[in-house]
Amino acid sequence: MTSILEIGKRAKAASFIMAEMSDTDKRDCLLRVAESIVDNADRIIDENKKDVVLAEERGTSPAMIDRLKVDLKKIEAMAEGVRQVAELPDPNNELLETVTRPNGMIIEKRRVPIGVIGIIYESRPNVTADAFALTFRSGNACILRGGSDAINSNTAIEQVIREALSKKKPGIEESVQLIKDLSHDSVNELMKMRQYVDLLIPRGGAGLINNVVKNSTVPVIETGVGNCHIYVDKDADLNKAVPIIVNAKTQRMGVCNAAESLVIHDAIIDKALPLIYEALHEKNVELRGDKRVMEILNDSKDVVSATDEDYGTEYLGPVISVKTAFSLEEAIYHINRYTTHHSECIVTEDKEAAETFLKRIDAACVYHNVSTRFTDGFEFGFGAEIGISTQKIHARGPMGLNALMSYKYEIRGNGQVRP
Amino acid sequence: MTSILEIGKRAKAASFIMAEMSDTDKRDCLLRVAESIVDNADRIIDENKKDVVLAEERGTSPAMIDRLKVDLKKIEAMAEGVRQVAELPDPNNELLETVTRPNGMIIEKRRVPIGVIGIIYESRPNVTADAFALTFRSGNACILRGGSDAINSNTAIEQVIREALSKKKPGIEESVQLIKDLSHDSVNELMKMRQYVDLLIPRGGAGLINNVVKNSTVPVIETGVGNCHIYVDKDADLNKAVPIIVNAKTQRMGVCNAAESLVIHDAIIDKALPLIYEALHEKNVELRGDKRVMEILNDSKDVVSATDEDYGTEYLGPVISVKTAFSLEEAIYHINRYTTHHSECIVTEDKEAAETFLKRIDAACVYHNVSTRFTDGFEFGFGAEIGISTQKIHARGPMGLNALMSYKYEIRGNGQVRP
Numbered sequence: 001m002t003s004i005l006e007i008g009k010r011a012k013a014a015s016f017i018m019a020e021m022s023d024t025d026k027r028d029c030l031l032r033v034a035e036s037i038v039d040n041a042d043r044i045i046d047e048n049k050k051d052v053v054l055a056e057e058r059g060t061s062p063a064m065i066d067r068l069k070v071d072l073k074k075i076e077a078m079a080e081g082v083r084q085v086a087e088l089p090d091p092n093n094e095l096l097e098t099v100t101r102p103n104g105m106i107i108e109k110r111r112v113p114i115g116v117i118g119i120i121y122e123s124r125p126n127v128t129a130d131a132f133a134l135t136f137r138s139g140n141a142c143i144l145r146g147g148s149d150a151i152n153s154n155t156a157i158e159q160v161i162r163e164a165l166s167k168k169k170p171g172i173e174e175s176v177q178l179i180k181d182l183s184h185d186s187v188n189e190l191m192k193m194r195q196y197v198d199l200l201i202p203r204g205g206a207g208l209i210n211n212v213v214k215n216s217t218v219p220v221i222e223t224g225v226g227n228c229h230i231y232v233d234k235d236a237d238l239n240k241a242v243p244i245i246v247n248a249k250t251q252r253m254g255v256c257n258a259a260e261s262l263v264i265h266d267a268i269i270d271k272a273l274p275l276i277y278e279a280l281h282e283k284n285v286e287l288r289g290d291k292r293v294m295e296i297l298n299d300s301k302d303v304v305s306a307t308d309e310d311y312g313t314e315y316l317g318p319v320i321s322v323k324t325a326f327s328l329e330e331a332i333y334h335i336n337r338y339t340t341h342h343s344e345c346i347v348t349e350d351k352e353a354a355e356t357f358l359k360r361i362d363a364a365c366v367y368h369n370v371s372t373r374f375t376d377g378f379e380f381g382f383g384a385e386i387g388i389s390t391q392k393i394h395a396r397g398p399m400g401l402n403a404l405m406s407y408k409y410e411i412r413g414n415g416q417v418r419p
Numbered sequence: 420m421t422s423i424l425e426i427g428k429r430a431k432a433a434s435f436i437m438a439e440m441s442d443t444d445k446r447d448c449l450l451r452v453a454e455s456i457v458d459n460a461d462r463i464i465d466e467n468k469k470d471v472v473l474a475e476e477r478g479t480s481p482a483m484i485d486r487l488k489v490d491l492k493k494i495e496a497m498a499e500g501v502r503q504v505a506e507l508p509d510p511n512n513e514l515l516e517t518v519t520r521p522n523g524m525i526i527e528k529r530r531v532p533i534g535v536i537g538i539i540y541e542s543r544p545n546v547t548a549d550a551f552a553l554t555f556r557s558g559n560a561c562i563l564r565g566g567s568d569a570i571n572s573n574t575a576i577e578q579v580i581r582e583a584l585s586k587k588k589p590g591i592e593e594s595v596q597l598i599k600d601l602s603h604d605s606v607n608e609l610m611k612m613r614q615y616v617d618l619l620i621p622r623g624g625a626g627l628i629n630n631v632v633k634n635s636t637v638p639v640i641e642t643g644v645g646n647c648h649i650y651v652d653k654d655a656d657l658n659k660a661v662p663i664i665v666n667a668k669t670q671r672m673g674v675c676n677a678a679e680s681l682v683i684h685d686a687i688i689d690k691a692l693p694l695i696y697e698a699l700h701e702k703n704v705e706l707r708g709d710k711r712v713m714e715i716l717n718d719s720k721d722v723v724s725a726t727d728e729d730y731g732t733e734y735l736g737p738v739i740s741v742k743t744a745f746s747l748e749e750a751i752y753h754i755n756r757y758t759t760h761h762s763e764c765i766v767t768e769d770k771e772a773a774e775t776f777l778k779r780i781d782a783a784c785v786y787h788n789v790s791t792r793f794t795d796g797f798e799f800g801f802g803a804e805i806g807i808s809t810q811k812i813h814a815r816g817p818m819g820l821n822a823l824m825s826y827k828y829e830i831r832g833n834g835q836v837r838p
Binding site for chain 2: 016373
């Protein structure tokens with residue numbers, strides 16, 4: 001098994017070759033990879049079956065098995081994802097700014113790849129193809145560390161990718177390196193390898209992300225956890241509020257941009273809450289409310305008292321917390337206290353209240369009369385997404401190709417010295 | 420003494436007020452602070468004298484005492500620095516991108532302050548005023564942790580700033596928090612306080628920076644270390660090369676953008692090296708060279724053999740290492756091996772060689788026929804500088820006000836839900 005240090009070295013060396021690859025070459029390589037994924041469907045599916053059998057033996061839940069399983073349809077989706085990334089414009093070398101200084105030297109600020117990007121992720125094998133495609137298109141090398149439950153699937157996909165690359169452009173296959181050592185030590189080593197790894201992106205649950213954030217000395221972009229709120233203002237149009245709440249909570253439950261908490265203004269709660277309850281109850285969503293909520297919905301089915309912990313919980317399932325606010329200020333204060341800085345929404349017809357909310361809420365994406373479910377690279381029109389950043393450094397919100405880029409200053413002159 | 424946790428809480432609370440402050444208010448506050456610094460010159464100088472006496476008692480070097488000492492001229496320079504920052508345009512709320520999606524929702528990407536920025540620095544008390552001004556102008560709150568040798572000076576400057584702010588806009592003085600607890604524990608606590616601190620910028624020597632990079636769980640921007648190279652290509656114009664080398668090495672020795680190493684093409688070294696030696700020797704610079712260099716300069720004064728360690732050393736003084744390269748490729752390989760990713764220069768009349776160098780060298784600033792000493796926020800026209808980033812995440816190279824900003828997405832609609 002290749003050592004983690006050796007993997008780092010190879011990826012770093014490959015990153016220099018990647019940085020000089022032409023737009024066309026990167027595109028062609030990715031199209032070739034997409035083709036190979038489809039051509040090698042049987043091989044990937046066979047290896048995936050090993051993972052599925054092992055998962056079943058371990059008593060893994062059907063929902064998790066479903067995420068792990070790869071079939072022909074998922075293979076096609078994987079290939080199509082790679083094809084779509086292939087067709088994205090090359091961000092490399094883009095001129096961001098240029099200035100001629102009084103002494104005649106010309107400063108150009110140009111986009112360049114970051115170098116080596118490490119991605120640590122869980123279960124779903126499609127992330128292997130997906131993360132590779134995005135880092136490759138942006139001219140970076142990648143080191144992938146998937147979950148142990150998908151190791152056979154991930155290894156097969158990595159091999160198919162590497163074979164396709166080496167046929168197209170020998171040597172360039174070193175730009176993708178899957179870590180097969182599943183020990184904790186291998187992750188720890190990866191997280192400390194500052195000399196070879198420029199950025200780490202953890203993709204997965206809160207436990208995985210916190211572990212990386214706490215232990216990495218390589219810079220990290222924190223992604224994903226979303227305790228998203230919908231605030232129903234006193235001047236909300238309930239014909240907008242109810243559909244937005246139902247969409248944000250139930251259109252897909254297990255995702256980071258799903259709503260997990262409602263804040264409702266006291267002046268409208270008597271009218272709003274029964275309608276909201278009815279709509280959510282129909283979708284089998286349990287409400288966890290404060291005293292005011294319990295008074296209004298007394299004896300209703302699937303309504304229980306909220307604890308303080310509820311307001312800080314990302315349920316990722318059919319539960320939502322509900323809090324009464326007696327003013328816009330209280331709503332903003334409550335949301336800023338419990339926010340994970342992901343996506344937050346106000347529903348109101350009062351423009352001034354909306355602007356106050358958008359400015360004062362400290363989150364990557366702040367919505368006025370729109371479902372939080374739109375926080376997504378594709379929905380934003382980026383054509384791709386490597387994750388959703390919930391921190392403020394480097395990239396915030398949905399991360400497209402540009403989030404995988406750095407820049408450099410190129411300065412040209414004719415002998416300028418500093419006086 | 421206020422606890423570090425309490426300092427974090429207060430700074431975070433202040434950051435929300437800062438984020439909403441108008442351009443005019445921020446400007447006026449800074450101008451008032453500049454005035455107060457001058458008005459309180461005696462008080463600051465008196466407190467500074469205590470630090471100087473203590474430093475002398477400890478046997479501190481005259482050079483260090485000189486950096487520590489504050490006199491009327493330095494007070495005026497400090498105030499002028501704050502005034503200049505006051506006059507910079509406000510980056511807050513700047514519209515970076517806007518797009519109307521097919522469903523009618525409008526996405527605006529706007530610049531917003533990062534929040535709370537911690538700055539850990541050494542000796543020079545002017546950094547206290549400087550770092551405050553930059554974070555304040557960009558709408559951030561700051562937590563400052565200066566060196567123990569300047570604690571009385573830093574405390575006096577912080578008090579003058581806070582008094583001026585509280586007179587101008589009561590409460591806003593909480594946006595600047597100096598840590599007076601000089602224990603290691605206080606720095607450690609600051610570096611782990613993710614809930615209140617959004618970014619840490621260490622400013623100082625390699626030891627300080629490495630400590631922060633290794634131990635912080637708060638995102639860090641690495642600054643400063645510069646093992647900068649000048650590569651004299653075979654097609655170099657020596658009338659440009661020699662002045663650039665002398666400028667980059669000797670115009671100011673103790674700074675991060677000073678040259679520390681020369682790489683000279685074998686085809687030109689016989690002609691170039693004696694001229695370079697003569698010019699540097701006149702400035703009392705010692706050369707540490709490889710075999711080829713020793714052959715050419717045999718028996719010359721102040722020329723010694725270089726070790727491998729020399730090529731990795733940032734001397735910050737009158738020494739420079741010299742290496743022979745037999746090709747452009749070898750020069751690039753050598754520089755990419757020893758670079759600290761700060762500033763690197765090629766001197767050549769061959770445009771193609773220059774472009775290859777600029778593209779392939781992995782550094783924040785790459786120069787063609789220009790001294791590396793220009794890597795500086797003021798020289799780049801940013802009007803200010805909080806430091807020079809040598810990493811690729813968030814900000815690279817000289818960091819002006821925009822490096823202290825994040826962004827957020829504001830999405831406005833009329834009830835859009837995700838299909």
